[in-house]
Amino acid sequence: MLIDEKKSKSKTSLLKEEAEEIKEYNFHVYFFQDNEKHRASALALREKISELVEKGFFHPVPYKTVNYAPLGPHLVGSYEVWCPKEHFSRVYSWFLLHRGIHSVLIHPLTKKEVLDHTDRAVWMGDSFPLDLSILHDLDQVPLQYPELGLGYSASNDNQGEVE
Numbered sequence: 001m002l003i004d005e006k007k008s009k010s011k012t013s014l015l016k017e018e019a020e021e022i023k024e025y026n027f028h029v030y031f032f033q034d035n036e037k038h039r040a041s042a043l044a045l046r047e048k049i050s051e052l053v054e055k056g057f058f059h060p061v062p063y064k065t066v067n068y069a070p071l072g073p074h075l076v077g078s079y080e081v082w083c084p085k086e087h088f089s090r091v092y093s094w095f096l097l098h099r100g101i102h103s104v105l106i107h108p109l110t111k112k113e114v115l116d117h118t119d120r121a122v123w124m125g126d127s128f129p130l131d132l133s134i135l136h137d138l139d140q141v142p143l144q145y146p147e148l149g150l151g152y153s154a155s156n157d158n159q160g161e162v163e
Contacts, residue, residue, distance in 0.1 A: 022108040025083045027060065027095060030103045030128055033068050033077030041100055042066075046079060048098070058090045059083075073117060073130040074105075099124055111138040 031042035046062050053059060060083040067078050083091045095104050103125035107116045113135035 020110075021085075022110060023085050024109040025085070025088055026105075026107055026109060027081040027083060027091065028074060028078050028105040028107075029081065029099070030074070030105065030125075031077045038101065039068075039077065042077070042079070042102055045098070045100065045102065046081075049081060052094070058087045058094065060087060060091045073132060073135055075129060075131060095124060103128060105130075113137065 029042055029045060031038040033039060043066070046066070049060060049062050053061070060081045062079060062081045065079065067074065070076060071078070081091070092106065095106075103123060105117075105121055105123055105128070107121040110116055110120075112120075114132055114137065117130055117132065117135060
């Protein structure tokens with residue numbers, strides 16, 4: 001089968017920005033930190049995610065810290081769940097079906113932090129205001145949570161592997 005040379009060349013002539021690929025995402029689960037029902041529900045949701053990861057249903061990683069007070073750009077209680085691109089669809093679907101009373105901010109992880117949290121972000125449920133003043137553009141895509149030892153932040157020997 002012959003390959004159309006014109007079409008073939010167009011694939012290699014993409015601008016670097018056009019060929020860029022998002023490899024990781026954060027899902028931020030929001031809760032009202034002073035509301036016991038909200039707090040308990042958020043923690044139960046987090047525990048369910050961990051159970052499903054252990055069973056092999058999907059492979060997001062709830063980060064170890066739960067923010068019981070505003071932190072970073074997030075002005076209410078929250079926690080984040082890291083997700084590699086290979087599991088995005090399943091994690092997104094699961095949150096759509098099971099987030100309950102919680103709003104969830106979903107954004108890519110790139111070097112454009114402000115854009116990631118605004119124009120490139122998606123909300124499930126009501127959106128919340130963010131304090132964007134602490135976000136910055138970075139020189140390169142940051143390694144997200146290298147201490148977890150998986151995904152695209154793992155050592156070069158394991159990059160891209162998600163068990």
